[in-house]
Amino acid sequence: MKLFDVYPLYNITPVKAKGSRLWDKNGEEYLDLYGGHAVISVGHSHPHYVKRLEEQLEQIAFYSNAVKIPQQEELAALLGAISGYTDYQLFLSNSGAEANENALKMASFHTGRKKLIVMKGSFHGRTSLAVAATDNPSIVASMNAVDFIEFIPLNDLEALENAMNEEVAAVMIEGIQGVAGIYTPTAEYLRLVRRLCDANGAVMILDEVQSGYGRSGAFFAHQLSGVKPDIISIAKGMGNGFPVAGTLLSPKFQAKHGLLGTTFGGNYLACAAALAVLEIIREEKLVERAKILGEKLIPELKAIPGVEEVRGTGLMLGIQTPYPAAQIRKMLLSDSKIFTGSASQPNTVRLLPALNVQENELQQFVDGLKKALNKEVRA
Numbered sequence: 481m482k483l484f485d486v487y488p489l490y491n492i493t494p495v496k497a498k499g500s501r502l503w504d505k506n507g508e509e510y511l512d513l514y515g516g517h518a519v520i521s522v523g524h525s526h527p528h529y530v531k532r533l534e535e536q537l538e539q540i541a542f543y544s545n546a547v548k549i550p551q552q553e554e555l556a557a558l559l560g561a562i563s564g565y566t567d568y569q570l571f572l573s574n575s576g577a578e579a580n581e582n583a584l585k586m587a588s589f590h591t592g593r594k595k596l597i598v599m600k601g602s603f604h605g606r607t608s609l610a611v612a613a614t615d616n617p618s619i620v621a622s623m624n625a626v627d628f629i630e631f632i633p634l635n636d637l638e639a640l641e642n643a644m645n646e647e648v649a650a651v652m653i654e655g656i657q658g659v660a661g662i663y664t665p666t667a668e669y670l671r672l673v674r675r676l677c678d679a680n681g682a683v684m685i686l687d688e689v690q691s692g693y694g695r696s697g698a699f700f701a702h703q704l705s706g707v708k709p710d711i712i713s714i715a716k717g718m719g720n721g722f723p724v725a726g727t728l729l730s731p732k733f734q735a736k737h738g739l740l741g742t743t744f745g746g747n748y749l750a751c752a753a754a755l756a757v758l759e760i761i762r763e764e765k766l767v768e769r770a771k772i773l774g775e776k777l778i779p780e781l782k783a784i785p786g787v788e789e790v791r792g793t794g795l796m797l798g799i800q801t802p803y804p805a806a807q808i809r810k811m812l813l814s815d816s817k818i819f820t821g822s823a824s825q826p827n828t829v830r831l832l833p834a835l836n837v838q839e840n841e842l843q844q845f846v847d848g849l850k851k852a853l854n855k856e857v858r859a
């Protein structure tokens with residue numbers, strides 16, 4: 481059997497990883513500032529993460545949601561305490577798309593409505609409704625296309641006011657738009673979403689799949705604006721590579737047996753991974769660290785000749801230059817051995833490093849970017 485060839489691949493095979501470093505099969509060392517697409521939150525193979533998973537594996541790795549799994553409650557309690565959402569309820573699943581599907585389903589169950597408002601540039605995943613709510617027609621199959629979703633420009637207050645009415649089940653918005661190229665909703669905009677959702681009986685959903693788990697310098701990016709959504713979806717950094725996701729539901733959502741479900745979601749290993757991540761985030765103060773590192777790095781990046789704009793906060797950054805990002809990223813990889821991320825915005829390089837990336841590693845990126853931009857100027 482052959483693999484279904486859907487991924488444009490680097491010709492690199494990492495065989496070992498530690499912190500923010502990767503090594504390929506030839507022993508070549510790379511700096512990982514992409515984190516496997518914002519997934520590596522606490523660094524590769526963190527000793528506490530490895531130990532917790534190993535210990536769990538020795539005990540019991542999997543059972544379904546037919547039995548009591550105390551680690552799920554432990555995880556919900558710790559996530560509530562660290563995020564500040566102590567009174568919310570947690571539904572565990574396996575991927576960001578699934579977390580969003582469940583968020584949307586709950587909004588529709590709760591309101592009895594089906595109209596959905598999402599943002600232009602959004603990415604919410606590839607399952608049926610999540611992909612329909614994603615602003616990329618090339619990945620939406622006919623079977624996924626629906627007529628009840630309205631895309632409005634991010635941060636356009638008037639467009640939001642015009643789209644909102646009492647038929648709307650939910651407004652869904654990313655804490656910071658990641659795939660689009662790091663675009664942040666303003667505090668004013670999020671406050672208006674909150675106000676209009678309340679006024680019209682709609683549900684406010686924050687997709688924090690990429691911008692959550694400390695990446696922005698707050699546990700959730702929307703917390704920088706002081707708003708409180710009804711539903712929050714999480715994945716990526718939550719398991720540091722172990723597939724685990726969650727939908728956080730405010731107390732107004734009523735659970736009923738059989739309403740949501742999954743075979744794998746919340747299994748012992750997934751909980752061990754997610755608990756290890758939160759323990760490391762708490763122990764190493766990684767949310768505060770992301771904020772401090774971002775505050776230091778952003779002005780340094782802005783000062784580099786050729787950098788037009790730096791968007792984002794904490795360690796979720798988009799660096800825009802006059803040159804195609806594909807070219808810059810290729811140079812960073814070949815000349816400086818640094819992995820970075822791409823974005824839909826063609827000139828934006830995305831940085832999504834582990835939150836415990838070292839300062840000298842970020843300096844290595846600054847030097848590598850200077851070198852790449854210098855090369856572009858001379859070309």
Ligand SMILES: Cc1ncc(COP(=O)(O)O)c(C=O)c1O
Nearest residue numbers: 575576577603604605658689690
């Ligand atoms: C904001 C956001 N939501 C949802 C998803 C989908 O997550 P997953 O690939 O785990 O389904 C992504 C993935 O990039 C994302 O960035």
